[in-house]
Amino acid sequence: MSTTFHDRVIAAIRTVPTGRVATYGQIAGIAGSPRAAIIVGEILRRNSRTHDLPWQRIINRHGELSIVNIEYPAELQAELLRSEGVEVVKENGIFRVNLAQFQWKGA
């Protein structure tokens, strides 16, 4: 089967359970390329609207919501995460999640 990096990223994202978050690098690693974190962001930016992805669970390594997309603002992402039970705090205009507590530990 033709498993492209793109497909593996999509699959990896769907693996993240509700109420947990994962970092871009983490998803990239599961997909097979630990250094391709930025590609995960690219794929999400392009597919969160067309596919039915839990894009809100993917944040950066500092536990911050790095969304810049006007259609999917960090504010909305924060709301979605809170509705699944993830605590999100806002500091200096930056939304943050306590990774030590909410980051998903795959395997």
Place this chain on the structure above:
DNA sequence: AAGGTGACTAACA
């Protein structure tokens, strides 16, 4: 077709 860019990260000065 080719080069620039990006919801990123790690390593190094």
Place this chain on the structure above:
DNA sequence: ATGTTAGCCACCT
């Protein structure tokens, strides 16, 4: 701690 450099792969001009 902040700034720079390199690496990753797909999408857009």
